[in-house]
Amino acid sequence: MQLMDSSHSNPMSLCSQADSQRTLYPYVTGTSVIGVKYKDGILMAADMGGSYGSTLRYKSVERMKPIGKHSLLGASGEISDFQEILHYLDELILYDNMWDDGNSLGPKEVHSYLTRVMYNRRNKFNPLWNSLVLGGVKNGQKYLGTVSMIGVHFEDNHVATGFGNHLARPILRDEWHEDLSFEDGVKLLEKCMRVLLYRDRSAVNKLQIAKITEEGVTISQPYSLKTFWGFSAFQNPTVGAEGSW
Amino acid sequence: MGTTIIGVTYNGGVVLGADSRTSTGMYVANRASDKITQLTDNVYICRSGSAADSQIVSDYVRYFLHQHTIQLGQPATVKVAANLVRLVSYNNKNMLETGLIVGGWDKYEGGKIYAIPLGGTIIEQPFAIGGSGSTYLYGFFDQAWKEGMTKDEAEQLVVKAVSLAIARDGASGGVIRTVIINSEGVTRNFYPGDSLPLWHEELPPQNSLLELLHSSSPEPMNV
Numbered sequence: 001m002q003l004m005d006s007s008h009s010n011p012m013s014l015c016s017q018a019d020s021q022r023t024l025y026p027y028v029t030g031t032s033v034i035g036v037k038y039k040d041g042i043l044m045a046a047d048m049g050g051s052y053g054s055t056l057r058y059k060s061v062e063r064m065k066p067i068g069k070h071s072l073l074g075a076s077g078e079i080s081d082f083q084e085i086l087h088y089l090d091e092l093i094l095y096d097n098m099w100d101d102g103n104s105l106g107p108k109e110v111h112s113y114l115t116r117v118m119y120n121r122r123n124k125f126n127p128l129w130n131s132l133v134l135g136g137v138k139n140g141q142k143y144l145g146t147v148s149m150i151g152v153h154f155e156d157n158h159v160a161t162g163f164g165n166h167l168a169r170p171i172l173r174d175e176w177h178e179d180l181s182f183e184d185g186v187k188l189l190e191k192c193m194r195v196l197l198y199r200d201r202s203a204v205n206k207l208q209i210a211k212i213t214e215e216g217v218t219i220s221q222p223y224s225l226k227t228f229w230g231f232s233a234f235q236n237p238t239v240g241a242e243g244s245w
Numbered sequence: 246m247g248t249t250i251i252g253v254t255y256n257g258g259v260v261l262g263a264d265s266r267t268s269t270g271m272y273v274a275n276r277a278s279d280k281i282t283q284l285t286d287n288v289y290i291c292r293s294g295s296a297a298d299s300q301i302v303s304d305y306v307r308y309f310l311h312q313h314t315i316q317l318g319q320p321a322t323v324k325v326a327a328n329l330v331r332l333v334s335y336n337n338k339n340m341l342e343t344g345l346i347v348g349g350w351d352k353y354e355g356g357k358i359y360a361i362p363l364g365g366t367i368i369e370q371p372f373a374i375g376g377s378g379s380t381y382l383y384g385f386f387d388q389a390w391k392e393g394m395t396k397d398e399a400e401q402l403v404v405k406a407v408s409l410a411i412a413r414d415g416a417s418g419g420v421i422r423t424v425i426i427n428s429e430g431v432t433r434n435f436y437p438g439d440s441l442p443l444w445h446e447e448l449p450p451q452n453s454l455l456e457l458l459h460s461s462s463p464e465p466m467n468v
Contacts, residue, residue: 206446
């Protein structure tokens with residue numbers, strides 16, 4: 001990427017990069033992404049919200065994208081940084097294709113590349129403000145990994161970002177098992193997404209579920225989940241304790 | 246406690262409305278809270294801001310109003326209730342962080358709404374909005390508010406407004422609770438999250454993606 005001195009690195013930057021550019025805080029953000037391994041590959045779910053602070057500003061943001069032939073990337077955090085990462089990955093895949101050698105980067109390689117990018121940016125105090133979930137299948141091998149904005153990375157049978165770590169993973173630890181069918185995988189992810197919808201302030205009721213198998217990537221149409229409010233305790237919660245919640 | 250609270254007068258009484266989300270940071274601590282609290286039989290208060298502060302203010306005012314009612318020998322007026330709220334909010338302005346809307350019905354003045362924002366100002370208004378979600382409703386009410394609505398029109402306006410705020414404010418959500426107060430008494434209503442109208446970019450809810458896929462789907466999956 002950029003190897004020249006900091007004042008010339010980016011012609012679009014209006015001042016010397018040495019003295020100003022540091023990501024301090026995110027502006028437009030996406031919330032949790034959840035990924036699980038299943039029988040034929042990886043299933044991933046993310047809602048389509050782009051929050052602007054506490055405002056639910058954008059409701060049709062696609063936070064999962066296919067990468068090359070074998071990978072699927074989901075991102076939470078700053079959307080502009082995610083778009084920048086997609087740009088880097090476009091370049092990576094282009095160079096890979098240009099070798100024209102019949103080989104192609106698999107999910108493990110893409111994950112490794114992303115880890116290096118995220119960690120090196122963190123070391124320069126200018127992080128890409130994202131938590132990423134990278135899943136894929138190559139030559140029958142399923143791969144599911146995650147990278148955070150500070151470069152923490154690992155792979156597992158089920159991963160999640162943000163609130164998903166606290167609300168979805170306990171459900172997955174209990175109910176995930178090897179060789180889930182597509183139907184069971186979807187139901188499990190929907191169960192997690194519903195809890196997130198109830199309990200995460202930045203969640204939005206419009207989501208997509210993506211699957212990646214040896215055959216390729218499919219990202220579902222956007223859809224919404226039904227929610228349940230029929231507990232009798234919800235009707236008159238403060239009867240007998242006026243002033244409480 | 247980011248919130249959306251609304252109070253609206255109509256010919257005959259008032260309609261109070263609120264969402265039901267209480268959050269600690271980004272976590273929704275209670276998705277079905279009741280933010281419309283009783284002060285007397287005929288006066289209720291909508292609470293926003295710090296949950297603790299709004300609860301303690303309404304507890305104090307309920308206590309004072311109870312004693313006042315005994316001494317007066319008849320139901321307290323909405324104006325008295327609102328001014329008691331103002332006194333507590335104003336005299337403790339450095340410590341409190343709560344915005345309140347007092348609404349009720351009494352035989353002298355009929356239905357009345359009083360807004361008491363941060364600082365302890367009191368403003369009598371035909372309608373009032375408050376909480377973090379209210380920022381999304383100023384334009385809506387400028388256009389949709391009309392004098393002399395019926396009870397049903399007023400309640401529908403309140404439900405529509407809270408629903409619009411919930412669509413855009415992350416700190417508001419859950420169910421919509423309304424309280425209607427008039428000469429006949431008090432009615433509480435409950436509108437669960439999935440019964441509310443859909444707004445821009447929102448989709449009708451489904452049981453599962455699997456049902457969408459197995460039905461003769463006009464929109465095939467796409468890469």
